[in-house]
Amino acid sequence: MKISVIGVGRVGSTLAYTLLLRGLADELVLVDEAHQVALGEALDLQHAEAFTSHPVIVRAGGVEDTAGSGVVVLACSVPWNPAYQDRFELGRDNLRLFRRIVPALARASPEAKMLVVTNPCDVMTYHAVGLSGFGPRRVFGTGTLIDSARFRTMLSAKMGIHPDDLRAYVLGEHGDSQFPVFSLAVAGATRIARDPDTHEVFRQASRVGFEVVHRKGHTSYAISMAAALVVEAIAWDTHRTMPLSVVVEGFLGVRDVCLSLPVVVGKDGIARVLEPELGDDEQAAFRRSAETVRQGIALSLEHGDPLVGQVSNLPI
Numbered sequence: 077m078k079i080s081v082i083g084v085g086r087v088g089s090t091l092a093y094t095l096l097l098r099g100l101a102d103e104l105v106l107v108d109e110a111h112q113v114a115l116g117e118a119l120d121l122q123h124a125e126a127f128t129s130h131p132v133i134v135r136a137g138g139v140e141d142t143a144g145s146g147v148v149v150l151a152c153s154v155p156w157n158p159a160y161q162d163r164f165e166l167g168r169d170n171l172r173l174f175r176r177i178v179p180a181l182a183r184a185s186p187e188a189k190m191l192v193v194t195n196p197c198d199v200m201t202y203h204a205v206g207l208s209g210f211g212p213r214r215v216f217g218t219g220t221l222i223d224s225a226r227f228r229t230m231l232s233a234k235m236g237i238h239p240d241d242l243r244a245y246v247l248g249e250h251g252d253s254q255f256p257v258f259s260l261a262v263a264g265a266t267r268i269a270r271d272p273d274t275h276e277v278f279r280q281a282s283r284v285g286f287e288v289v290h291r292k293g294h295t296s297y298a299i300s301m302a303a304a305l306v307v308e309a310i311a312w313d314t315h316r317t318m319p320l321s322v323v324v325e326g327f328l329g330v331r332d333v334c335l336s337l338p339v340v341v342g343k344d345g346i347a348r349v350l351e352p353e354l355g356d357d358e359q360a361a362f363r364r365s366a367e368t369v370r371q372g373i374a375l376s377l378e379h380g381d382p383l384v385g386q387v388s389n390l391p392i
């Protein structure tokens with residue numbers, strides 16, 4: 077499968093390397109505004125390819141070179157500006173960037189699935205759905221997949237059970253209003269209780285990304301593994317379930333916003349959106365997340381901007 081990675085900064089370059097190691101691409105196209113950087117990354121990966129068992133063509137290029145991609149990953153971004161008053165201000169600048177590039181990418185690869193990593197992830201996924209015109213089943217964001225992985229990893233350490241054997245989701249916004257679904261969390265067919273200890277694990281898991289950024293300046297490995305899992309589910313039609321940011325189409329009365337729900341991922345993108353039976357407090361938290369992301373979408377639009385959305389009306 078041909079995979080294009082748009083934006084090969086710290087996340088995009090790590091993802092490209094992850095895709096190469098896992099043999100998920102036959103052709104890998106790297107696109108970056110800083111074309112010299114994309115050329116350098118492509119060369120370096122070409123040399124790495126000699127050590128892999130799966131042949132892959134790696135090259136740097138422009139949007140035209142992405143034509144016919146099966147998956148397009150958006151990891152392009154303006155840098156975080158310390159003058160931002162609100163994390164959603166990044167969304168306004170990244171929407172300008174998406175407006176320049178997403179429609180052209182969609183025209184070049186009309187059959188592609190689009191995976192959004194760029195932050196604020198739910199807001200940018202919403203805009204990517206509208207700008208691509210692809211319909212909500214083919215455009216989705218990594219959302220709380222990474223938050224859920226961190227939660228399971230930290231629960232695993234606390235409980236002494238392998239993280240794969242824990243079913244515990246973080247849903248809602250990939251951001252401050254995310255919430256853990258304790259009412260459905262299980263380990264080896266037993267309930268994971270919501271008590272002060274497990275709640276403290278969630279609290280720490282939801283902050284630990286900031287600790288990584290504080291210490292090394294950015295995050296890259298875990299998010300790249302998360303994005304690679306999504307690409308793998310598409311490439312190999314695995315029908316794995318995972319929480320991803322998708323257009324919500326009426327769950328708990330919420331619509332026309334992107335939030336993470338558990339979904340089934342296959343070759344066509346989102347095969348199904350699952351609707352978990354949440355507890356009362358979790359339902360309230362989901363609605364709060366919807367409100368937060370809606371405000372983020374509004375903040376990302378400039379005065380007089382044409383509304384990108386009403387994405388629920390797009391064909392599935």
Ligand SMILES: NC(=O)c1ccc[n+]([C@@H]2O[C@H](COP(=O)([O-])OP(=O)(O)OC[C@H]3O[C@@H](n4cnc5c(N)ncnc54)[C@H](O)[C@@H]3O)[C@@H](O)[C@H]2O)c1
Nearest residue numbers: 083084085086087088108109110152153193194195197299
């Ligand atoms: N969803 C998540 O869980 C998650 C985790 C980590 C990072 N992120 C987000 O991913 C994005 C990338 O993070 P990073 O650390 O790699 O940033 P980075 O600054 O290292 O890389 C961004 C890259 O985008 C490129 N770019 C800018 N405009 C472009 C354009 N028009 N076309 C192509 N490329 C363009 C830049 O040149 C740069 O190389 C950020 O928005 C970050 O917040 C999301």
